[in-house]
Amino acid sequence: MPDRLRVAVLGCGSVGSQVVRLLDEQADDLAARVGAPVELAGVAVRRLEAPREVEVPDGLLTTDATALVTRDDVDLVIEVIGGIEPARSLILAALESGKSVVTANKALLAEDGPTLFEAAEKVGRDLYYEAAVAGAIPILRPLRESLAGDRVTRVLGIVNGTTNFILDRMDTSGAGFTEALEEAQELGYAEADPTADVEGFDAAAKAAILASLAFHSRVTANDVHREGISDVTAADVASARDMNSVVKLLAICELRDGVGGDDAVSVRVHPAMIPRSHPLASVREAYNAVFVESEAAGQLMFYGPGAGGAPTASAVLGDLVTVARNRLADTRGAGESAYADRAVLPMGETVTRYHVAIDVDDRAGVLASVATAFAEHGVSIQTVRQEGRGADAQLVVVSHESTDAQLAATVETLRGMPAVREVTSVMRVEGVAE
Ligand SMILES: NC(=O)C1=CN([C@@H]2O[C@H](COP(=O)(O)OP(=O)(O)OC[C@H]3O[C@@H](n4cnc5c(N)ncnc54)[C@H](OP(=O)(O)O)[C@@H]3O)[C@@H](O)[C@H]2O)C=CC1
Ligand SMILES: N[C@@H](CC=O)C(=O)O
DSSP, X not given: OOSSEEEEEEOOSHHHHHHHHHHHHTHHHHHHHHTSOEEEXXXXXXXXXXXXXXXXXXXXXXXXXXXXXXXXXXXXXXXXXXXXXXXXXXXXXXXXXXXXXXXXXXXXXXXXXXXXXXXXXXXXXXXXXXXXXXXXXXXXXXXXXXXXXXXXXXXXXXXXXXXXXXXXXXXXXXXXXXXXXXXXXHTTSSXXXXXXXXXXXXXXXXXXXXXXXXXXXXXXXXXXXXXXXTTOOHHHHHHHHHTTEEEEEEEEEEEEEOGGGOEEEXXXXXXXXXXXXXXXXXXXXXXXXXXXXXXXXXXXXXXXXXXOHHHHHHHHXXXXXXXXXXXXXXXXXXXXXXXXXXXXXXXXXXXXXXXXXXXXXOSTTHHHHHHXXXXXXXXXXXXXXXXXOGGGOEEEEEEOSEEHHHHHHXXXXXXXXXXXXXXXXXXXXXXXXX
């Protein structure tokens, strides 16, 4: 049994620098919690001379990450480089040389998690990744461990802080998307290239990880239906407000009936209207929250900062303590469970509701023809109201639950109708009891 644990940190950027800081500042507490001193063995970076937010002790910085992770005197590896390569090769090399690994890398886990989990299983080492979803919020451990005796049926999450900030600004100030994005960039929430956040790629990676754990199945980013928020308009947000609702970018993971009565999984990321009374509606600015529904526990909500160096490092260090204890005890955590192997439903078979705003001719019979278009595709209407008169006439229809394919076909039919000038907004409605 080692009398101390030696840690290699790969990456010393926003998250890595805070990990290095906490390893130093919390050294005594970490030793007491783990049962042995936890020492920094080395820090791999791309540029030795770059300015750092933390002072790395002399001689510990290196650009040779492969040599660091395979060193005999390293017990644990923390990967906070990000991206697919070289992160994947480094994690595999670390596991193959007997190290346990902690990572915050959602992109890699969502793309190729199974390869990494199998490698960890094969060598009997841990691979932990709490920080990969919703930063500091403990959500993966509750799904994997605390709820292991329950049946999770739905996970609804606001898992991207940048888009939540933008949509919150659009709601509170009436700003358009571009204006709100610019403000997010000025305040440092959004990157200069905001594509990964605003087009939903970041949230889709997190949704794949959440669905895999919640439903004991292998779900990758490619399985996730993804729509971003760049097409959300100030009018959509105002329309939501009129319905006492708010627009949020949601990651939605659900158990549904699949072929032959087997359970299937539906995983999607898209903007949706939710009632202001729903707990997720009160998640403001760049905060994250994950709302879990399970058969026995009922409804649970996990809330907090979903990003940032120190909050994310907090989750990384939590994992580090667990894998370090396991290492000292020469044991490992439960590993990943994909026993249920549930199929992922195509988006067309997913059941949802739509809010549709339609500019129409303002004359008798138009409402009836619009209602007929919904009926032709088997879509039941919950409410319909007319806004404006004459050239400004608009019908706002909210449907009951139907498949996404039925709803999409209805919108297609509406777009071809002579009385319909334009379908100005189509948005899903979530968070209402079915
Ligand atoms: N930032 C956040 O709020 C959150 C981040 N995460 C995840 O944490 C991980 C790290 O993110 P973050 O800290 O923001 O990223 P940064 O871009 O701030 O830091 C990346 C670090 O990796 C180093 N690096 C890059 N390429 C290599 C390489 N080939 N070999 C060795 N080191 C390399 C960089 O070195 P150098 O400094 O020399 O360029 C840098 O120190 C990502 O997976 C991210 O998705 C998860 C939740 C929130
Ligand atoms: N870009 C992400 C942060 C990391 O997960 C966000 O905006 O939430």
